[in-house]
Amino acid sequence: MATPLNSRAEILLKTLIEQYISGGAPVGSRTLATQAGLELSPATIRNVMAELEDMGLIRSPHTSSGRVPTQAGYRLFVDSLLSVESMDLSTVSQLQGELTDGVDQQHVIANASSMLSQLTQLAAVVSVPRREEISAFRQIEFVRLSAKRILVILIARDGQVQNRVFDTGRKYSDSELVEAANFFNAEFAGRTLGEVKRLLLKEMERDSESMQKSMRVAVEMAQQVFAESQDEGLVVSGESNLMDIPDMGDVKTLRRLFDVFGTKRDLLHLLDQSMRCEGVNIFIGRESGYEALEDCSVVTASYEVDNRIVGTLGVIGPTRMSYERVIPIVDITAKLISGALSGDNE
Amino acid sequence: MATPLNSRAEILLKTLIEQYISGGAPVGSRTLATQAGLELSPATIRNVMAELEDMGLIRSPHTSSGRVPTQAGYRLFVDSLLSVESMDLSTVSQLQGELTDGVDQQHVIANASSMLSQLTQLAAVVSVPRREEISAFRQIEFVRLSAKRILVILIARDGQVQNRVFDTGRKYSDSELVEAANFFNAEFAGRTLGEVKRLLLKEMERDSESMQKSMRVAVEMAQQVFAESQDEGLVVSGESNLMDIPDMGDVKTLRRLFDVFGTKRDLLHLLDQSMRCEGVNIFIGRESGYEALEDCSVVTASYEVDNRIVGTLGVIGPTRMSYERVIPIVDITAKLISGALSGDNE
DNA sequence: ACTGGCACTCTATATATGGGAGTGCCAAGG
DNA sequence: CCTTGGCACTCCCATATATAGAGTGCCAGT
Structure with a gap:
């Protein structure tokens, strides 16, 4: 926080997090040395890692295993290190197709939710729009x-x-x-x-x-x-995708997570928060404010009808999710749903 | 099957299953001796247990642990050994109250489902009635x-x-x-x-x-x-109750189970089967015909409007569930929902 | 400032080891 | 003939123990 990272540290942090996200195991100095593309020995990298640990960006689960990102580390990662893939065009048009074939607002929302969960293989959430101030x-x-x-x-x-x-x-x-x-x-x-x-x-x-x-x-x-x-509703789909994710192995944890989906009130509140901001919003771990979402991240984006923000959608998955894949999906879906609902209305 | 059980064997089987249901652990000859109320030594009981095992009603998970009921054992148990508790009257009237405060058919159904899952602590399922031939x-x-x-x-x-x-x-x-x-x-x-x-x-x-x-x-x-x-619908609630049940510990198994809830088609088919018969229907393990329900039982009852069967409700839980508690709950709920929907209609 | 080397820590895995619960069978007794 | 106590046997489970492996921190040399 205090000292901004030098670029070498940034590269290493980025590689470490990417490595951890794709592999799921703590990352050690050796693997980092081979993966980062810098011509450095593991020993040097260990020094940098120690610094990163001091800054609270990474930590080691045990005295001697590799490092994993902390919440702060993820934060920095998504804020300034992340390079998002742009989406496959054919996927986009497919999505658009599926989305707009619902004549009806309800269908559009339901489709969006199911598509979102299918594409990300995570749980998806779409809030039913506040129509109050828009619909006549x-x-x-x-x-x-x-x-x-x-x-x-x-x-x-x-x-x-x-x-x-x-x-x-x-x-x-x-x-x-x-x-x-x-x-x-x-x-x-x-x-x-x-x-x-x-x-x-x-x-x-x-x-x-x-x-x-x-x-x-x-x-x-x-x-x-x-x-x-x-009556603000919420459409949730793909909850069970989360059961395939090894990170959430604990049935106990899963249970609490599913309770969140069940009550919906908390989720709604969370989505409301991100209604204010445009663009993609990311809540990492505790940032969401809910203990059950401890090891989860929520990626949201709000959508609009006639240039007014009326609802939010998002996905929920493990903190260790592929942000670079998920973010554009959420982003695009929000835009498409805006289009689908606006076009429908006149 | 061939030889009907003598009464002593019946008593022992009944006690064994009750014991297993409440305890969850294989039941040995000693515990059975003290619990069954018969004045018999463990050795004698071992002989009887061997017979029961030959008949395919119980089996031992390992060479030497107690016995657990087989599917056939459960079948015999629910068919002829089971003594159902009648329900607490106050609970019944509470149920009735909650059920009938939905003015609307959809609310009644939703209430029934949620009550059912709450009371049984299992997953509940209510099929939305075929209104076609009834509703004008x-x-x-x-x-x-x-x-x-x-x-x-x-x-x-x-x-x-x-x-x-x-x-x-x-x-x-x-x-x-x-x-x-x-x-x-x-x-x-x-x-x-x-x-x-x-x-x-x-x-x-x-x-x-x-x-x-x-x-x-x-x-x-x-x-x-x-x-x-x-559009035949299905209302499912309390799925996540199943995650609290230690029998289903395996996340893999749970996942498959949740997939069944997700698709709904299979469930609907299952409920349809029991539309034909009046009264409470029980599918034990494989009997339901779905592999994902291997270690589950489904207890259903159909409900009627104006004396015509129009839908089915039920609960899904581990085969090792408390049938004597669950059966009357399902039974009563079906009757109450019949009342609530019929009264509503004129 | 970077690197190799080295001792150290901690995990994960495999391998004994002993207790415990329960069985099957047999021979004795009602 | 049914019942019973006794006994050897099987198998699970929890605990302890050893071992390999991965990774670290630190130091001294370049």
Whole structure:
């Protein structure tokens, strides 16, 4: 941190990490000497390694085995040492193909997630976009299923449909329902879902008598449906890929990891963090803030619709993952999904 | 198989299996002597155990360790030796509560699955009901999203909503869409989804000119939505519970197991098999027909809506699971879910 | 500043070693 | 004839021990 590395040390650190990533075993001075391309003897390299260890960039698991990168080492690596491969063009177009053949936002997201996990052989995560401030309200419908059960259907301009069944206390006539629907459709058409939600909320607070009773209930139901439409989801796939990775050998560790996937809340929070920044984001080990992700890294990128960031996607794998392979995949996927969702919308 | 067991052998087999299930370790003659309640010496019991081994009901992992049940042993056990506990009443009512607070079929199913896995601490599986022949068509709507994009919404009488976006080749006027909707709603109201699907299929085959062109496309779109409505789903939860079970220690084995959960097709097939029979069904180890389920058992029960079997639920765990605890849970859940879905429907 | 050499450390693997649990069989007793 | 205690035998498992190998740190020489 204090002293910036001289270029020889950089090269050695880079080679060491690459070597460790591909081999999985601690790297010793001899292998480093042959691999780094510098004409140095193992002894010299040992001196440099000692320095790197002092700086906290690498460490040795035991008194005498090779060195492995520390978290700080990885950080430096991905920040300034890493050379990313650009992606195979045919793979890109294949990805694009698979991605855009979902007519529907849900399909696009699901495809993206599954592709991502397949390409990286890691676990993939895609957050369902916040549509609130982007997607506009188109129309709402109240369908009477039986005497007291009413189905509310919310349709957004982009074709997303949200629906929910309510058990109302009393009977509603068809005409009441039609009237309610007309009211909403006239009042709110064209506004964004978020706006409508807020307006409805205000409406309810006013506890107004200016509204008929029947309207009140309708507003309440609509409010709930809108509230759910915010329902931020998360699509996870390829979790089981992580079981093939020897680093995670411990079933105990795996279990905790899978719990994270199960709850989703934590993951969502993590993805939210990287919503702010553009481009690819990397959380290494503890940086994510979750103990279960101790030996994992998370590579994320956010995607946008109509030039606004609306969601994030990423992959989760062992800290010892091939960043140079994974980063471009995540990057490209984010861009493609942006395209697929934007094009879809008009 | 040939010779039915005498009662002493039965008791010993039963105790052995119970002992093995609770302890997880091979059971020897001494422990069996103290646990079985019979006044017999270990030596005598050894003789009986030898017989049981000859019959293929138990085996010893090594020349000299205790015995463990074979698949055939488990089979006999669950078929005729098992005494199931009846369930704690408070648990039942709690279950019922949690189950019925989902207004919506999807919620009920999801709740059932999660409850099932929580109660058993195993992986749970619930198949989404075949609604085709039960659920009636209520109405269809065509919403124009943009010039050539049309949203088709299918509403069933029970409140299920199915929707899909189509990119049509040409523009449709609002009046055309209204006309199409009216046609469907008048023609098919009240019929079951399955019926409508078949009728539409026939309609399309006729390639009739009696229909206007616009109708043809509408029929086609409707057909596709109906086809998707058949979309048999599967809700899985608690997979990660299996990682806590020491029997499955092997990550390799777990991985294959998780692959089964991932593909779902195989699971669905398995659940289908037990749709035919009423009551609780048990597949032990290989009986399920899947190699990945080698050391697992599947306990299933089907549930019904309006006295017709429409789906199946079950749990998957190690063959060495506590059947006497699991069976009643699966049984009750199936009954409760039947109730919850039937009551919901009118 | 770099290098070879050397003693040292620590791991991983293979190889004994002994205890323990359980069996099968046999001969004796009810 | 069924049951039982006794006994030799088998096999697993945990522990200890030896050994090879990889890698280090340090020092002295270039």
